[in-house]
Amino acid sequence: MSIFDSSAVGRRAYRFPDLDVPEVGLDELIPREHQRQSPPGLPEVSEVEVVRHFTQLSRKNHGVDVDFYPLGSCTMKYNPKINEDMAALSGFNRLHPYQTENTVQGALALMHDLAGYLSAIAGLASTTLQPAAGAHGELTGLMIMREFQRHRGDEQRDEVIIPDSAHGTNPASAMMVGCRVREVPTDSRGGVDVSALREMAGPKTLGLMLTNPNTLGVFDENILEIAEIIHQVGGLLYYDGANANAILGMVRPGDMGFDIVHFNLHKTFSTPHGGGGPGSGPISVSEELTPFLPYPLVTKTASGYEFFRPAQTIGRVKAFYGNFGVLVRAYAYVRTIGADGMRQISETAVLHANYLMRRLQKSFYLPYDRHCMHEFVLSGMNQKAFGIRTLDIAKRLLDHGIHAPTVYFPLIVDEAIMVEPTETETKETLDRFIDAMYAIAAEAEANPDLLKDAPHSTPIGRLDEAAAARRPVVRWEASVEDEA
């Protein structure tokens, strides 16, 4: 039931204080032509109805707090509760962005230090915290690349090379800075096809966008050669940090040759995904690109922390300074983990992924059979023989109370099943997932219809997405009976 269905004329929840100043006629304040004629049709409900409605909705939703969430490339690790409390301190969440610097020294110190930590993890010179999500970081990074090339008089560079295994945001971001996308194929080991890359790279190359480990969960062992090819033709290397959970304290993108890195604080740095945001997508850049960062940045001076504007800044990519509340959580996370804990995160994430991969390989086809990093990609090809698609496997997993992996991505694997367990799950949970996948593989042979009709135990069955797209209903409307 929709909250609109609970509405009754005159019912109230929250009350604003009474007007405590002498009232002036509305017409005296704003001319008739600016006055709203028909009031917005918001629901009229009581507080308990609102709370029950959303509590009941929440019970129809899976989250990391509910059970295992092995969604590949999304790093659905545990989101520490203490970080929520820290972000809710009034000294953080009741700050106005236009307060003078002397009244927000704690906030500026936090931003300054977090930017420093991210630079250290990236192995690069400096960091902006302004982008609001990973894709926004990509966009910012590409804008910096274009601006940098323009300054060098290299305006003709309008091609971005992107592997066919890349996240969809990469080509979409390239398009948003007016670039053409050149797609480089994947070699038999799951890495970039180096000879194809060599042919593609040239005077039109703005740069290469790469995820390493990539979306197959494979670390590209040719990374130094790849970096050299791009740098030799005058291009730049962009690191999509969606998979950074594999490399914390193990290897730094800057050392691999990357010029720009974005981090997804809502993935690697444990801030909650919120049902699809808010995220945060800071980017770290090399010394040479630092003058082009969005402004303002925070610097530490003898008298305290201050905002400043880099010399050749591209400008602003959003209002104010970034998703500060998310930054507070990520800062708290880095301080909790500390220098000594970073490596343990990646080591365990990689251990967990390899353990799952090797055990699941017994029932599912593994297209790239080598050690994976923090995630891996299976194929539902073995099950296809029984008329079962990856989608059926994913839906059947929901009956086990486990969220499905990322499916049908990367696009280069037929019937892809992309699994990322993260470091925060217990072995018991991993084993329960393995048992569920084995059971599903057995069902695929013995009782395929069970899978095709799955899920069976969720609040709702498989939904007709084609119908939704054919005749889109994107808002609630009072039905005829409701109006009568």
Place this chain on the structure above:
Amino acid sequence: MSYVPTTSSEREAMLGAIGVSSVSDLFAAIPKTLRLTEDLPLPPSMVEAELITHMRELAAKNLDMDALTSFLGAGCYDSLIPSAVKHVLSRGEFLTAYTPYQAEVSQGVLQAIFEFQTMICELTGMEAANASMYDGATALAEACLMACNAAKRTKVVLAGGVHPEWKEVVRLYLRHQDIEVVDLPWDRSTGVSDVQRLEEIVDSSSACVVVQQPNFFGCLEPVQDLGDHIHRLNGLFVMAVDPASLGVVKAPGEYGADIAVGDGQSLGNSPSFGGPSVGFFAASQRLLRRMPGRIVGETKDKQGRRGYVLTLQTREQHIRRQKATSNICTNQALNALAATVYLCLIGRQGIRELGCLSMQKAAYLRSRLESLGLAIPFSAPVFREFVVASPVNWQEVNERLLDMGFLGGLWLGDSFDELQHCCLLTVTEARTKSEMDRFSTVLGGLI
């Protein structure tokens, strides 16, 4: 403290199952020369109790709006937030979910977004809305891109009264797609767009005219004139609006806007030093398939039960890649949920009261300050923000106000050369008469 639950015996068992002797074997693909041999230069780890002490110390170095009475706004507002909002948002099923790709176990998030879309349509008077954008500024930039694509034109006219930071974001986004951005000047005596200049600046190559209502100075723009003009030239009309005004001020749909965007921070989201807030994006039905971002649609399952899914995904980056309408993926779902819960709680009557309260209180403070000798430089009617002028150093005035426990207005000289003596004040529904009286007295003594 790393939240890793794996014991050493479990680690050994897993290594055995994998068939390697140590975890470092799994990292063999990383060239040896690249592998770090020492810890990163980060501070040492902390346990929860230590973290709390440290974070409280940092927070205590800030002066927040619990300690200060704020008359500062300009895109971020000290608004009242009903307690129930944070309780709903703390539900782990909402907080720790991601994008609702698996609809059968995501009906909570999906239906909440569907209700958000509905409420944004109701507020703006538009036919369709998406699941949210990063903030108002980026929503406006994407609106301009969409207008250019729809109109197949490459010039955007921005009313001069649009928030300066939003303008910067729009210019940056558009510059990279070779779209020309032209300012429509604002009039020094009214504080709103100079409609006399429309003929000269807006032409048949203009994809859209963009206006903010109320504008950055709090003034109500001559929206109808701007909309009619661009529509005569078959361009699109884009409005950025303050959602808190929409119970009393005419909605974009009523003005005939084609696209309406805005920032929903003041709908149940804390100021949080400027983020996260939520951008909203609404348009007429015919533009639905050109919209950026997630859209939730209603459909049915095999048994005919109503349910919700992400729909029209062929617009999006994960399907269309470089042919997508935008690169946006993660948006601001939890902040959109806050706005949805907030709008349910205040309801149909509350949204009007919210607008009336803010407007009445702003009018009260404005007349108090006028009687104390502050000039009101702009003649246009205002909603909850207004500009005052006085030949003083406003930065110094604000320092003195701070000493008295007030967060003063925004000095405009920084962004507008011609407004060196002007300050933008904001009165939300949270301000009381006694606070305004005290503020007036203190400010009156400083000018």
